Amino acid sequence: MNFDYNEEQQLLADSVRRYLAKAYDFESRKKIVAGQGWSAEAWAQFAEMGLMGLPLSAEHGGFGGGAVDLMGVMEAFGEALVVEPYLPLVLAVRLIERGGSAAQREALPRVVEGKTRLAFAHNEKGTRFALDAVRTQASRKDGRWRLDGEKAAVVGASSADQLVVSARAQESNEAGIALFLVDTGKVSLQTYRTMDERLASDVVLRGADAEPVEGGLGALGEALDLGTALVCAEAVGAMKFACDTTLEYLKTRKQFGVPIGTFQALQHRIVDLYISLEQARSMACLAASKADAGGDPRSISAAKIRIADAARHVSQEAVQLHGGMGMSEELKVSHAFRRLTVLAREFGDADHHLARFAAL
Amino acid sequence: MDLNYSAEELAFRDEVRAWLRANLPQDLREKVENYQHLSRDDLMRWHRTLAKKGWVAPAWPKEWGGTGWNVVQRYIFDEELGYAGTPPIIPFGITMCAAVLLRFGTEAQKKRFLPRIYDGDDFWCQGYSEPGSGSDLASLKTKAVRQGDHYVVNGQKIWTTLAHYADWIFCLVRTDPTLEKRQEGISFLLMDMKTPGITVRPLILMDGAHEVNEVFFDDVKVPVENLVHEEGKGWTVAKYLLGHERMNTGRVGESRRQLARLKEYARGMMQDPRWRDRLSRLEVELTALEITNLRFLDRMRRSGQPPGADVSMLKIKGTEIQQGLAELMMDATDPAASDPLAEAVRKRYLSMRKTTIYAGSNEIQRNIIAKMTLGL
Numbered sequence: 244m245n246f247d248y249n250e251e252q253q254l255l256a257d258s259v260r261r262y263l264a265k266a267y268d269f270e271s272r273k274k275i276v277a278g279q280g281w282s283a284e285a286w287a288q289f290a291e292m293g294l295m296g297l298p299l300s301a302e303h304g305g306f307g308g309g310a311v312d313l314m315g316v317m318e319a320f321g322e323a324l325v326v327e328p329y330l331p332l333v334l335a336v337r338l339i340e341r342g343g344s345a346a347q348r349e350a351l352p353r354v355v356e357g358k359t360r361l362a363f364a365h366n367e368k369g370t371r372f373a374l375d376a377v378r379t380q381a382s383r384k385d386g387r388w389r390l391d392g393e394k395a396a397v398v399g400a401s402s403a404d405q406l407v408v409s410a411r412a413q414e415s416n417e418a419g420i421a422l423f424l425v426d427t428g429k430v431s432l433q434t435y436r437t438m439d440e441r442l443a444s445d446v447v448l449r450g451a452d453a454e455p456v457e458g459g460l461g462a463l464g465e466a467l468d469l470g471t472a473l474v475c476a477e478a479v480g481a482m483k484f485a486c487d488t489t490l491e492y493l494k495t496r497k498q499f500g501v502p503i504g505t506f507q508a509l510q511h512r513i514v515d516l517y518i519s520l521e522q523a524r525s526m527a528c529l530a531a532s533k534a535d536a537g538g539d540p541r542s543i544s545a546a547k548i549r550i551a552d553a554a555r556h557v558s559q560e561a562v563q564l565h566g567g568m569g570m571s572e573e574l575k576v577s578h579a580f581r582r583l584t585v586l587a588r589e590f591g592d593a594d595h596h597l598a599r600f601a602a603l
Numbered sequence: 604m605d606l607n608y609s610a611e612e613l614a615f616r617d618e619v620r621a622w623l624r625a626n627l628p629q630d631l632r633e634k635v636e637n638y639q640h641l642s643r644d645d646l647m648r649w650h651r652t653l654a655k656k657g658w659v660a661p662a663w664p665k666e667w668g669g670t671g672w673n674v675v676q677r678y679i680f681d682e683e684l685g686y687a688g689t690p691p692i693i694p695f696g697i698t699m700c701a702a703v704l705l706r707f708g709t710e711a712q713k714k715r716f717l718p719r720i721y722d723g724d725d726f727w728c729q730g731y732s733e734p735g736s737g738s739d740l741a742s743l744k745t746k747a748v749r750q751g752d753h754y755v756v757n758g759q760k761i762w763t764t765l766a767h768y769a770d771w772i773f774c775l776v777r778t779d780p781t782l783e784k785r786q787e788g789i790s791f792l793l794m795d796m797k798t799p800g801i802t803v804r805p806l807i808l809m810d811g812a813h814e815v816n817e818v819f820f821d822d823v824k825v826p827v828e829n830l831v832h833e834e835g836k837g838w839t840v841a842k843y844l845l846g847h848e849r850m851n852t853g854r855v856g857e858s859r860r861q862l863a864r865l866k867e868y869a870r871g872m873m874q875d876p877r878w879r880d881r882l883s884r885l886e887v888e889l890t891a892l893e894i895t896n897l898r899f900l901d902r903m904r905r906s907g908q909p910p911g912a913d914v915s916m917l918k919i920k921g922t923e924i925q926q927g928l929a930e931l932m933m934d935a936t937d938p939a940a941s942d943p944l945a946e947a948v949r950k951r952y953l954s955m956r957k958t959t960i961y962a963g964s965n966e967i968q969r970n971i972i973a974k975m976t977l978g979l
Contacts, residue, residue: 244612244675245605246898252604311604490977510973511966517977518916525894526887532606545887552884600887601879 246528248315255292256315262288263323269575272324280442281327281402289329290357298333299340304352310469310534314476314527321480324575324582326441328362328399330473334466335361335407338422342457347424362399363470364406364425364446365463367392372591374464377420379448381410388412388455390423390448400444401434403427407456408448409463418460423453439585440578468543471590472530475550478586479527482520482553485561485579489513492565509564516557523553541603544596550586551593558583606894608679616679623687626652635688636864638947640812643726643768649690650723660697660721664705667713668721674850674904678896682856693765696720696727700773702847703791703840707832716771716793730760730774730794730818731841738967740775741786741838745820747776749827749834754778754792756800756823762961766803766816769796775837782835789837793829800824810953845963849914850900852962853921855893861928862886869935878934885927892920912975915968922958922965929955 248256267285275282289295294316299305306312313333320329336354339347339361353359370376379392390410400406405426412421429451432444490513493504503509530546533539558580562569565576572578587593608616631645653659661677663669672680684692692698701720704713719725736743745758756776766772772794779788794801800823805813832840865882872878896917903910933952936945959965973979 244608244897244901246901248604314604490979493979504979507970507973510977510979511969513977513979514969514972517913517972518919521895521898521913521916522888522891522920525891525898528604528606528898529890529894532604542890545890548884548887549891597880597883598876601873601883 248311252312252315255297255312256319258292259294259316259319260322262292263319263325267323267325269578272326272578276326276440280436280440281399285325285327286360287357289327290355294329295332295336295357296355298337299351299355303336303340303348304355310472310531313473314531317473317476318480318483321477321482321582321586322484324439324481324484324578328360328402328441330470330477331362331397331399331403332360333473334363334470335405337469338363338407338456338458338462338466339424341462342422343424344454344456347454347456359405360399360403362397362403362406363466364394364397364400364408365467366394366396368395372595374467375418375420375460377409377411379408379410381412381421381423381453383413388423388453389450390425390453391450392448394446394448396437396443397446398437398441398443400427400446401432401442406430406446408446408453410453420460420463422456422458422462424456425451425453437585439581464540465538467590468538468540469534471543471547472527472534474586474589475523475527475530475546478550478554478583479520479524481579481582481586482523482557485557485576485583486513486516486520488574488576488579489516489561489564492568496566512560512564516560519553519556523550523557526550541600544591544600544603547591547596548593548600551588551596554583554587606897608675612675612679615676616683619680619683620687622656623683623689626656627687627689628652631690632688635690637944638951641690643765646690646693646768647723647726650692653692654722659692659723660701662698663701663717663721667701667705667717675900678850678900681851682859685851685854685857686860688860693726695729695764695769695773696725696771698847699729699844700727700771700793703773703831703844706843707791707836707840711828712793712831725770726765726768728763728766728769728772728796730763730772732762733759734761738964740841741789743775743777743789745774745776746780747778747790747792747825749778752827754825754827754830756792756794756820756825758820760818760820761815762806763803763816763818764814766796766818767805767813772796772801772818773831775841778834778837786838787835789841790834791831791837791840792825793831794823794825798823798825808954808957810950812950812954846909849910849917850896850903852914853892853896853917854925855889855896855921858889858921858924858928859893861925861932862889865928865932865935868932872935882931885924885931888920888927889924892917892924895920912971915963915971918962919959919965919968925958926955 296305297308300307367378379390381388381390405424408423408425409420410423411419431447434442434444437443493509494502496503526546526549530543533542561576562580568574569576631649660668661670661672661680665671704716733743747754747756774792775789776792777788778790782788800821802819804817806815806817807813899910899914929952932948936948
């Protein structure tokens with residue numbers, strides 16, 4: 244039993260935090276969001292720090308990191324409300340490493356260097372969070388695969404060179420779901436800003452050329468569970484920021500001649516926020532550990548349930564305890580609210596995971 | 604990061620589990636399982652069983668009968684007791700009075716009281732709360748006036764758990780009412796419940812059970828050798844006790860057993876998504892508490908330091924979960940049923956409301972975290 248990060252994990256998380264504190268403070272982040280929506284410079288720095296290679300094995304230029312290794316990075320990203328689409332890249336490279344062709348895998352070192360960007364396109368409209376409700380169709384003609392359909396809310400598609408896409412193939416495994424790699428040049432994108440200020444795209448595939456990536460429903464499920472575990476860690480970071488900034492506000496904001504943190508009605512509420520944060524952190528540890536131990540969907544769903552509930556509790560109360568300032572776009576806490584609202588739902592909301600938890 | 608117990612810890616857990624399975628008497632197990640009343644004899648029978656095995660006071664120093672287990676083993680042992688459904692080890696003697704004597708008692712006091720606590724010869728209760736002093740304990744008024752080699756005690760305690768079973772009571776009393784800093788006028792006294800002038804009157808709670816009492820002191824003569832620590836240092840003793848052995852206030856093992864029992868009992872209701880979601884959320888809460896508890900334990904083991912004030916969150920979440928489980932159990936019971944189990948389950952729902960009030964109400968626990976951990 245040991246709940247600490249090891250030395251390497253701690254050093255990496257610390258160096259990511261140092262960089263973010265220096266170059267990704269709230270003002271810098273505002274400029275990134277108001278500009279092209281992601282920062283090439285930040286991306287290059289992430290690559291420089293080895294983050295793109297973190298989830299890959301040494302064979303592909305990486306460091307063989309698992310979910311626990313990624314956890315500290317995701318927490319730091321959550322604290323700083325990083326908008327760059329790192330998690331979609333993690334899932335995409337994992338799927339390629341697992342089932343990609345030799346050529347696809349040989350291209351991974353370019354991803355590690357930050358030169359090629361990848362994203363992960365699975366969601367479709369109206370399917371909620373169902374794993375196998377894929378309607379995008381894959382067909383094979385003259386030895387070439389083509390994809391037809393629409394993927395929705397694909398985070399990071401607009402800055403990606405290639406997408407790992409789930410589709411329904413005619414000749415594939417039982418469930419009929421297969422994975423493909425598609426150049427973003429071969430698809431059309433409708434890009435918009437999400438409520439938490441990231442860029443997402445609806446992706447229209449019309450006979451788009453696609454190369455198969457081995458792996459069906461099982462690979463997809465593993466990737467989504469890894470994603471779930473990692474958004475849990477990211478949410479813990481965002482909640483930590485929300486709790487700390489709210490505590491600071493209670494100590495400095497004065498009304499009736501005293502800091503509002505002297506009022507017991509507010510003290511008890513912030514204590515409950517920190518309890519939610521600690522409960523959430525415990526479950527994020529569980530999710531990451533289970534993801535590394537070959538997956539345990541029931542535990543991962545349990546984690547997402549607790550983290551979705553905590554994200555809602557912490558974000559709503561953080562805004563309430565800030566009063567009018569909590570609503571203002573000027574304070575980072577309102578941006579943390581937006582991020583936590585999305586994280587609570589990403590890779591399945593509490594209701595979705597409650598149903599899965601009870602069924603397993 | 605590794606969330607699992609080591610192989611040695613798992614072996615230890617299995618050893619404890621196997622021993623409990625073989626040595627917990629069937630009739631006691633069934634009483635606990637079915638939420639039946641436990642008599643003084645029931646409690647002491649189990650106490651003596653553990654004492655005979657050498658396991659009744661694991662946290663004590665070895666010379667007094669402790670096991671020498673580390674903090675993780677002690678935690679595992681406590682949780683296994685809860686999981687097995689043993690009668691509780693009443694904490695007032697083994698955990699509380701003994702801790703105070705070991706830290707502040709004279710050699711004579713230790714020799715006089717500790718072996719009798721260990722063997723279950725003396726049943727102890729705790730005289731803290733008074734009618735006007737609940738959460739604001741330092742306002743207590745029960746008065747002890749020194750007269751030669753005795754104190755003369757007058758006043759009243761309330762909510763005194765199992766005082767009607769007790770041979771001895773440890774009390775916070777006011778020895779100096781003149782001091783401006785009221786904490787400094789408090790002392791820690793041990794009293795024989797058979798001393799003339801002590802009257803115990805039952806307080807029946809809403810479940811109909813007699814568990815707590817009022818205790819009246821009317822010119823009770825207490826020998827000065829029953830003073831623990833110095834006169835006027837009772838608050839130091841009380842604070843020491845507050846920070847002592849708080850790793851198992853979450854009662855995860857006990858709640859795990861209740862959850863398993865509930866799932867078995869309510870099997871027919873799992874098709875109802877409303878019911879299922881309530882149960883699932885509670886199970887998730889319990890898992891989060893369990894891991895949080897282990898995180899505290901891990902921190903404590905490696906730092907060698909006692910837990911910080913934030914350990915109060917274990918009591919808050921643990922009691923909320925215990926109440927949640929009791930409520931679900933009641934809701935799983937056929938509303939039209941009047942068999943003994945149904946009745947016991949409903950009484951238990953009533954009884955469990957006490958958990959968020961006793962041992963420092965959950966509001967006091969939040970005050971502690973706000974002040975000590977968050978600096979408010």
